[in-house]
Amino acid sequence: xxxAVPGKIVSIEDRDGTLMSVVDFGGIKKDVCLEYIPxxxxxxxxxxxxxxxxxxxxxxxxxxxxxxFEHLGVLKEEFTDGFELAAQQSGLDNPNARPDVAAETxxxxxxxxxxxx
Amino acid sequence: MPEPPAEAGTTIDMEAxxxxxPLRDSPNIVMGHGGGGAMSAELIEHLFLPAFGPAADAGMxxxxxxxxxxxxxxxxxxxFVVKPLVFPGGTIGDLAVNGTVNDLAMAGARPVVLSTAFIxxxxxxxxxxxHVAHALGTAAMAAGxxxxxxxxxxxxxxxxxxxxxxxxxxxxxxxxxxIRPQRATEGDVVIVSGDIGVHGVAVMSCRAGLEFGTTVxxxxxxxxGLVAAMIDTGADIHVLRDPTRxxxxxxxxxxxxxxxxxxxxxxxxxxxxxxxxxxxxLLGLDPLYVANEGKLLAFVPPADAERVLIAMQAHPxxxxxxxxxxxxxxxxxMVSAKTALGGTRVVDLPIGEQLPRIC
Amino acid sequence: MKYLDEFSDPQLARHxxxxxxxxxxxxxSIMEVCGGQTHSIIRHGIDQLxxxxxxxxHGPGCPxxxxxxxIIDKALEIASRPDVIFCSFGDMLRVPGSEKDLFQVKxxxxxxxxxxxxxxxxxxxxxxxxxxxxxxxxxFETTAPANAMTxxxxxxxxxxxxxxxxxHVLVPPAISAIMESPTCRVQAFLxxxxxxxxxxxxxxxxxxxxxxxxxxxxxxEPLDILEGIRRTVLQLESGRHELENAYxxxxxVEGNSAAKAMLLDVFEVTDRAWRGIGMIPSxxxxxxxxYRDYDAEYRFSVTDIHTxxxxxxxxxxVLQGLIKPHECEAFGTLCTxxxxxxxxxxSSEGACAAYYLYRRLEVAHA
Numbered sequence: 001x002x003x004a005v006p007g008k009i010v011s012i013e014d015r016d017g018t019l020m021s022v023v024d025f026g027g028i029k030k031d032v033c034l035e036y037i038p039x040x041x042x043x044x045x046x047x048x049x050x051x052x053x054x055x056x057x058x059x060x061x062x063x064x065x066x067x068x069f070e071h072l073g074v075l076k077e078e079f080t081d082g083f084e085l086a087a088q089q090s091g092l093d094n095p096n097a098r099p100d101v102a103a104e105t106x107x108x109x110x111x112x113x114x115x116x117x
Numbered sequence: 118m119p120e121p122p123a124e125a126g127t128t129i130d131m132e133a134x135x136x137x138x139p140l141r142d143s144p145n146i147v148m149g150h151g152g153g154g155a156m157s158a159e160l161i162e163h164l165f166l167p168a169f170g171p172a173a174d175a176g177m178x179x180x181x182x183x184x185x186x187x188x189x190x191x192x193x194x195x196x197f198v199v200k201p202l203v204f205p206g207g208t209i210g211d212l213a214v215n216g217t218v219n220d221l222a223m224a225g226a227r228p229v230v231l232s233t234a235f236i237x238x239x240x241x242x243x244x245x246x247x248h249v250a251h252a253l254g255t256a257a258m259a260a261g262x263x264x265x266x267x268x269x270x271x272x273x274x275x276x277x278x279x280x281x282x283x284x285x286x287x288x289x290x291x292x293x294x295x296i297r298p299q300r301a302t303e304g305d306v307v308i309v310s311g312d313i314g315v316h317g318v319a320v321m322s323c324r325a326g327l328e329f330g331t332t333v334x335x336x337x338x339x340x341x342g343l344v345a346a347m348i349d350t351g352a353d354i355h356v357l358r359d360p361t362r363x364x365x366x367x368x369x370x371x372x373x374x375x376x377x378x379x380x381x382x383x384x385x386x387x388x389x390x391x392x393x394x395x396x397x398x399l400l401g402l403d404p405l406y407v408a409n410e411g412k413l414l415a416f417v418p419p420a421d422a423e424r425v426l427i428a429m430q431a432h433p434x435x436x437x438x439x440x441x442x443x444x445x446x447x448x449x450x451m452v453s454a455k456t457a458l459g460g461t462r463v464v465d466l467p468i469g470e471q472l473p474r475i476c
Numbered sequence: 477m478k479y480l481d482e483f484s485d486p487q488l489a490r491h492x493x494x495x496x497x498x499x500x501x502x503x504x505s506i507m508e509v510c511g512g513q514t515h516s517i518i519r520h521g522i523d524q525l526x527x528x529x530x531x532x533x534h535g536p537g538c539p540x541x542x543x544x545x546x547i548i549d550k551a552l553e554i555a556s557r558p559d560v561i562f563c564s565f566g567d568m569l570r571v572p573g574s575e576k577d578l579f580q581v582k583x584x585x586x587x588x589x590x591x592x593x594x595x596x597x598x599x600x601x602x603x604x605x606x607x608x609x610x611x612x613x614x615x616f617e618t619t620a621p622a623n624a625m626t627x628x629x630x631x632x633x634x635x636x637x638x639x640x641x642x643x644h645v646l647v648p649p650a651i652s653a654i655m656e657s658p659t660c661r662v663q664a665f666l667x668x669x670x671x672x673x674x675x676x677x678x679x680x681x682x683x684x685x686x687x688x689x690x691x692x693x694x695x696x697e698p699l700d701i702l703e704g705i706r707r708t709v710l711q712l713e714s715g716r717h718e719l720e721n722a723y724x725x726x727x728x729v730e731g732n733s734a735a736k737a738m739l740l741d742v743f744e745v746t747d748r749a750w751r752g753i754g755m756i757p758s759x760x761x762x763x764x765x766x767y768r769d770y771d772a773e774y775r776f777s778v779t780d781i782h783t784x785x786x787x788x789x790x791x792x793x794v795l796q797g798l799i800k801p802h803e804c805e806a807f808g809t810l811c812t813x814x815x816x817x818x819x820x821x822x823s824s825e826g827a828c829a830a831y832y833l834y835r836r837l838e839v840a841h842a
Contacts (some may be wrong), residue, residue, distance in 0.1 A: 002512050002618040002670030002696070003401045004726075006479040018629060022330070026395040026477040028322075029330030033595060035625055036735045045479060047673060047726045050565070051593025052622040055673045055732055062479050062725040066488070069699060073491040147583040155814055395477045400592070401566075448837055457486050458698055460521010462834040465813075 004049035006057045007032070009042050023048060151198075154363045154467035158371070180224040182290065189292070191226035193217055194285035200278050202249060205319045206334030207410075209282055210253030215337045215410065216361070217286040218260045222341035223357040223413065225294025225348060228260060228286050233267040236281040239274040249280055260339035262286065288341075291348050300355035301376035305444040306422035308415045310343060310429055311437040312336070313365055314393035317407030322396070329399065333392050338411030343434045350428045352421035359413050363467050366405040366452070368414055370466040374450045382442035382454040382464065406467045416444065479725070483697030484520075492702035493525045499709050505531045505661045506708055507654070507797055509647060510616075510668035511538030511826065512696050518830040520698045530709070533661065533797035534827040536650055537668055539615045539643075540567045541795060541819040541826045542750040545783040547643045548573040551612055552581055553778045554641065560776075561587045561604060563597035564612040570822050574784040594626040594640075601630070601638035610772045613642045618670040620644050620761060621735040624742035627763065627770050641772035642762050645748055647671050648679045649759035655687040659798055664712055666694040666704045669723040674739075676731025680719045688717045695723040742767055751819060752792030791818035794827050801828040808832060 007023035012034060014020070023032040023046065033052045034040055045057035149156040166173050174181075180193035195216045202209045214231065221228045233253065237246065257264050319335040340359065347354060356376075360368040373380045389404045397404050411434060417425045422440070429435030442454070452464040508514055514534045517523050523532050536542055552573045555562035562578070569578045569590065582588040587607075591597050594611050601609035613623035623640060630638040647668055654660055667680060672693045680691045690711035694704025704722045711718060721727055741764065748760025763771040789811065790804045801807050801820070811817040813829050820826035 002510060002616070002668060004618065004670045004673065005399055005477060006726075008478070016629075016633065025399055027331060027392040028395045028399055030399065033593075033622075033625060036621055036732055036738070038734065047670070049618055049670060050622045051595055052625065054618070054621065054670070054735065055726055055728070057479055058725045059479070062482075065703075065725060066482055066699075069485075069488040069491060069703070072495055073488065145580065145583040147579045149579065394481075398477055398480065451837070453837055456519070456521045457484065458489050458520050458522065458525060459486070460524040461837065462519060462521060463836050465833045465836075 002049060004047045004054060006045050006047050008045050009034075009040060009053075012040070012042060021053070023053070152363060152467060154367050157363075158466075180220050180226065180288075182224060189290040191221045191224040191288040191290050192285070193220035193224075193288075194283065195220060196281065196283040198278065198281050199320060201320075201323055202245065202279055204323055204335060205331075206316075207337045208249050208252040209280060210249040210251070211256045211335075211337045212410065213253055213282040213284045214256035214260055214262065215339050217284040218262060218339045218341060219359045219411075219413070221286050221288035222339070222344045223296070223359055224288070224290055225296040225344065225354070225357070226288030226290040226341070227345070228262045228288040228339075228341055230265045231257065231262050231284050231286045233264055234283040234285075235267070235269045236283075237269065237271045238276060238279050239271055241279045246280060249282075253282075256339070260341070291345070293351075294348055294354065296354055296357050298356050298358065298372045298375040301372050301378050301380075301416045301444055302355060302418070303378055303444050303446045304419055305355055305378075305416040306419055306440055307369070307380060307382070307442045307444070308417060308422070308426060308429065309360075309365065309388065309439055309441050310340075310413045310415070310435045311411075311439075312388045312390045312393070313360070313409055313412065314389055314397065314404035314407040315412075316361075316410040317364070318393050318396045320408070321400070329396065331392055331396060333390070333396065336409065336411040338434055340411060340413050340434060343413070343429065343432045346428050346432045346435075347415065347425050350421070350424045352417060352425045354415060354417055354421075354425065356416035357413055360409045362408050364404070364406040364408060365414065366403070366464050367467055369452045369464065372414075372416070373452055376444075377449045378444040379446065379448040379450070380442055380452040381445045381447070382452065384454050384456050386439055386441045388437050388439045388441075405464060419443075480697060483695070483699040485699065489525070489698050489702055492699060492706055496530070496702065496706050496709055497527050499706065499713055500527050500529055501713060503529045503531070504663055504709060504712050505533055506664045506666060506705065507533040507535045507662040508666040508694070508701070508704075509535040509537040509651070510666075510671070510696075511535075511541065512670075513537070513666060513668070513694065513701060514827055515830055516696050516698065516701055518827075518834045522698060522701055526705070530705070532705075534794070534800075534830075535654070535665075535797060536750065536753060536795040537616065537647065538795075538820065538826050539619070539645060540571055540822060541791065542645055542752065543568070543571070543614050543643050543819070544749045544751050545574065545785060546749070546781055547641070548751075549781045549783055550773065550776075550778045551641055552576060552578065553781070554610055554772060554776050555581045555586045555588050556584070557608075557776070558585075559606075559608055561589060561600055561607050561609045562612070563589050563591050563594075563600060563609060565592075565614070566590045568612055568614060570816070571819050572816055572822070574782065594622050595629075598626050598630055598635060598638055601635050605637055607637060608775075609638050610776075611638070611640050613640045613644065616645055616647060616668065616671050617675045617739075618668070618673070620739055620743065621674055621732070624735075624738045627767055628738065628742060630770055631767065636769075639770050639772040639775045640763065640767075642743075643748075644743065644761035645750065646745075646759050646761065648683060649756050650750070651683055651691075652687075653753065653756045653759070654796060655683075655689065657796060660796075662689070662797060664690040664708045664717075665692070666701070666708065667691050669693055669695040669700070669727060672721075672723070672727045672731065674732050674735050676736075677719055677721060677727065677729050678731075684717045684719050690717050690720070692720045692722050693727050695726065750795075752789075752795045754792070786817040789818035791820040791828070794820050801831040802835075804828070808836065 007025040012021045019034040046053035180191040183190045197213045218228045315336040429438035597611035743761035744764040746762045793799045820828040
């Protein structure tokens with residue numbers, strides 16, 4: 001239900017009495033109907049579903065949300081037990097350690113056993 | 118496989134199909150049969166091969182290998198029905214040459230000659246046809262193949278999308294090469310020669326009803342030079358395949374099934390350009406299922422992998438060559454992938470055509 | 477894509493998973509309403525990362541899956557007519573009707589076309605004045621504004637050869653129906669983010685109170701889903717049952733008022749039989765009286781529909797979260813995406829298809 005993606009308005013025009021726009025989704029440009037956000041401006045981000053802009057994307061809110069997620073990680077590192085942190089960093093016995101992509105690729109190329117995270 | 122019928126053209130025994138009592142099976146061809154996925158495979162295995170009877174000799178590769186004296190020849194054919202005829206980065210003419218050249222290259226062959234057969238729709242503008250033919254000739258020059266024979270037919274207006282092309286080609290197989298899907302072996306490293314999903318996005322971007330503005334241009338290219346560079350390393354290349362219709366997913370599934378190995382991929386390694394990812398995101402498609410043209414997948418024993426990779430990266434058509442996975446003993450016949458988040462998913466054979474979705 | 481890719485960051489995902497693990501002290505069953513959320517969870521392996529004590533129950537938020545069989549059969553009948561160009565979203569093409577699907581209608585000569593937007597169908601109508609162009613207007617509240625605007629434009633511009641075959645379904649009545657079911661195990665909901673983008677969040681607090689369930693409006697990227705689950709778990713652990721918005725970048729309390737005004741004009745509430753679930757009162761939208769002339773159900777009086785579901789298919793139980801797809805006897809054998817018995821196996825946002833496509837390795841089928 002709801003494959004809606006965020007894109008940036010690059011131009012706005014009236015077509016047959018309908019407010020239309022061209023929206024840029026990171027390089028892909030598509031025609032999008034703006035009738036539901038009539039006061040949208042070029043340069044703003046909107047959420048688009050089946051060729052219609054449904055809502056403005058609140059950029060500040062997006063950045064705040066991402067910052068909150070990062071803050072969770074920072075808190076974890078600051079207040080976590082040192083041993084646990086070391087275990088995480090060494091990748092031993094901890095399912096949450098960040099896998100080392102380069103090491104795994106090398107392992108695959110040399111045919112040695114897979115590096116388990 | 119069911120017994121071939123006593124006479125050609127008798128009723129096909131649908132009950133004998135491997136898929137148990139299909140409830141929705143259609144007595145007609147549907148678009149999905151041409152998608153390069155499970156339906157296409159089934160059509161070949163359960164209709165064409167039994168109907169051809171004892172005359173059929175199918176090795177399930179892209180090319181047939183013929184032994185003529187002490188020379189091994191590769192022989193392949195492909196038909197091109199792309200719509201529109203002209204798209205960013207190429208035309209149906211380029212595909213017609215490179216498609217068959219690449220099928221030959223995937224057998225380790227240097228392509229020598231091509232035939233070209235045209236089926237033209239009445240009413241097609243001549244300058245459009247000339248444009249396509251010119252592109253075809255230019256692509257043939259670039260690939261170093263001669264166009265030696267051909268045919269032209271015209272069908273009534275309303276049948277056929279302007280121009281359909283079939284090309285068949287013959288190539289000389291390098292004596293060092295023994296490249297067949299059956300050779301995929303546990304431990305083999307899977308390498309892709311470059312960015313994936315490019316051709317499909319380029320073509321989709323001008324399909325009526327789906328138009329979107331993008332700078333993605335088709336990656337159609339002849340690969341035999343790249344293959345020669347790979348063979349020249351002296352490596353024992355097991356499998357080569359170009360992931361066209363159905364994408365990387367279809368090709369890997371076919372190889373896994375043919376060789377009876379499992380394939381394990383790492384999603385984080387897939388070389389997907391941002392624009393391809395975005396276009397697929399917009400339409401709800403998975404880049405693994407999107408068609409590629411000037412790209413190949415190689416299965417190489419682990420001891421040879423590094424030198425093959427280096428040779429590929431040194432060649433203009435392999436600059437972004439990347440290891441994306443390896444063959445494993447687990448889940449033979451199936452392809453799995455580790456997701457970016459650390460989970461595991463199956464990469465299934467696509468069923469039919471990939472359709473854009475709203476959900 | 478900006479504001480999309482960042483919400484898939486694996487490192488941040490790990491932080492959120494750790495938070496969820498730290499917060500969870502007992503078993504919880506959470507339903508994600510939207511099929512797009514189900515797809516994201518299974519595709520990225522989010523459920524594999526969660527602690528075993530959290531069960532994600534896959535909800536009925538897949539419009540492909542719940543479009544009534546009778547309407548599918550009507551669509552197939554209309555699409556088969558020689559003077560009709562039948563336009564549809566790609567999702568609907570392989571949904572099985574009583575006997576066939578739109579793909580097969582196309583193979584028998586029907587003019588069936590996939591479009592990205594309903595406005596494309598209107599364009600086809602303008603370009604083919606001698607044909608009847610019908611658009612299959614399915615979806616939840618997210619898609620309704622697009623369909624509404626299209627038929628509004630058709631009427632305004634007098635494009636009389638265009639009509640809409642409508643089958644919209646609504647989320648809040650579905651939540652009620654699920655909670656009213658005697659076998660319901662759902663303790664909390666992740667509400668559908670993009671439905672709320674349109675409708676806002678005002679319909680949900682009364683449901684929270686009535687059924688004592690937390691409802692957290694959640695997006696679709698991995699981080700959005702994990703955040704939705706995290707906030708849900710925190711509520712469950714502390715005994716709260718409130719409406720929370722975990723998707724503030726795209727959802728406001730009041731939703732989109734211009735869209736809601738259009739919806740009020742173009743549609744009216746109706747009872748709807750959800751495929752596999754049954755009749756849910758006041759759970760759908762149909763075209764209002766003012767737009768009757770553009771209603772395909774009236775324009776093409778399709779009679780003689782005898783619907784027949786597969787006797788073996790258990791889509792309904794999957795849609796209500798009563799069983800998991802692999803618990804159905806037909807899963808993977810009689811019923812596969814290649815030969816679907818029911819709609820939940822057709823497209824990847826249906827739970828059955830998601831399990832089949834992505835999970836066959838772990839799901840051992842007896």
